[in-house]
Amino acid sequence: MHAHFLREVALIKDLIARQGMMVHENFVMAMEAFIDGDAALGKRVLEIESEVDSSEVSIEEECLKTIALYQPVADDLRLLISVIRANHNLERIGDQAARVARFAGLVLPQSLEPLRLMVRNLGALTSMMIYRAVHSLVERTGDEALLIWHVDRLVDRLHDETALRIQREVTENPAAVTDLFTALDAINRIERSADHAANIAKAVLYLVLGHIVRHHRKKTLRELPLPKVRILFVDDRDAGAARMAQAWVNHAHGDRFVAESAALSPADPNPLVAPVMAELGADITAYAPRGLREYFESERPLDFVIVLGNPDLLDALPNLPGTACLAWSHPDPNVGPDFADSTDALRGYRDTLTGVLDRWVKMLLR
Structure with missing residues (x-):
């Protein structure tokens, strides 16, 4: 029975790793489509999103079946719970990426190049968080998950600065108001994707430390200091x-x-x-x-x-x-x-x- 359980766990880890890489690649494509105004690439993102949704259901069913059949406890149970949480958050990231991809027809005026750079940086930080979140779950690297938690602060700050920049541009450049509000919607969705990546990191910290870290940031930082x-x-x-x-x-x-x-x-x-x-x-x-x-x-x-x-x-x-x-x-x-x-x-x-x-x-x- 134990050998069968280990095979099931290995399968689940492989499935969540594949799902994570697919979501990460789709998010990267969504950012490229949005920043470059590439509608064809945006359409490709929407096509892949249906695969993400289907995979999310399969992974959850596999986890629930494994829990019901083998009734795991302690570390094994925490792993499956963490995978279920990560799976849900990855699907939500996929949804947000699809929303960003739908804005791929937007072309910001050349005068707003600094704003484009801020959005690009926001996407780069979020992309890093998604990739590291999946890797930290599969490899159980708590220090990597902790870095994601820290980077989320950078994303929040940059999101706020970008939103303020957009609001200022609305008053100074009323001709571009429609595109600017579209950009505001896009950066909100990018920031939400980062929040979902941070949720995966918290699930990894739960897996590594053995207790729920939500609302206990200072205690967690004392237990698991950030590497250089x-x-x-x-x-x-x-x-x-x-x-x-x-x-x-x-x-x-x-x-x-x-x-x-x-x-x-x-x-x-x-x-x-x-x-x-x-x-x-x-x-x-x-x-x-x-x-x-x-x-x-x-x-x-x-x-x-x-x-x-x-x-x-x-x-x-x-x-x-x-x-x-x-x-x-x-x-x-x-x-x-x-x-x-x-x-x-x-x-x-x-x-x-x-x-x-x-x-x-x-x-x-x-």
Whole structure:
């Protein structure tokens, strides 16, 4: 009987893993369809959604049948309960992705490019949460589930900022009001998808810790501290922005983060950068210039890739499922280290960059 039960559990784990990957890929396609205005891709998302619905029913039936036949207890029962919860949340993510895909005909005006970038970042964070949630369930990795819980805070904050930006654009650009309200509906659905991914993470924490973690965030964080978060900062010509960010994060937050840097065309930075960063105790000279291609020649686990300045660099990145690839349009690269002709100007850029980094770190870890 035990061997039969183990085979059933293995089957269920395989089914939920397949369902998770299908939902994740469908969400990624929905985001691409929405951001690029690709109606054909949006239609494909809607076709796959019916497969998600059918699979959701099959997985639930399999779990209920296994519980009825074998009456599992303790860890085995928690696993099946967690799968049922995750299965439901994955189906809801699929529904939200389908809704986003229906907006694929929307084309935002070129003047709203900063808004498009915010939506893209929101989708990247949510995509990472979905992928990691499924992986953490299948592999029972509590630390991965905990990271998802933290990233959900970033999603909430970015969603609120994006919604405020849309509301401001409505008053300033009334001709685009219909498309703007459509975009508002879309970001609400993206944020709900992130909430569902966070629910899966909580189910994993229940599986790992043995008790329900909802409404007990502080207690859970004490029991299961977050491992160091790995970040890669990227810029165009290695003008110094990426290495400035690397040096600062490792100096100020090295107990919680491991930061690295790379550039599309590596070169020596502005010679003023090192002494300006040294004023804050951060040693940029400890980090040699590295090319993006060279960096990815060896497999490196990453939680975040953050592009500083030129968002087109996102297209130069390899496929990194489970990694949130973000583009920060601030600080403005036109006043960055490659353009600074005075120490005072560079200090201003440094203070802006370190301030942005400190706020982002605080939001992630709180």
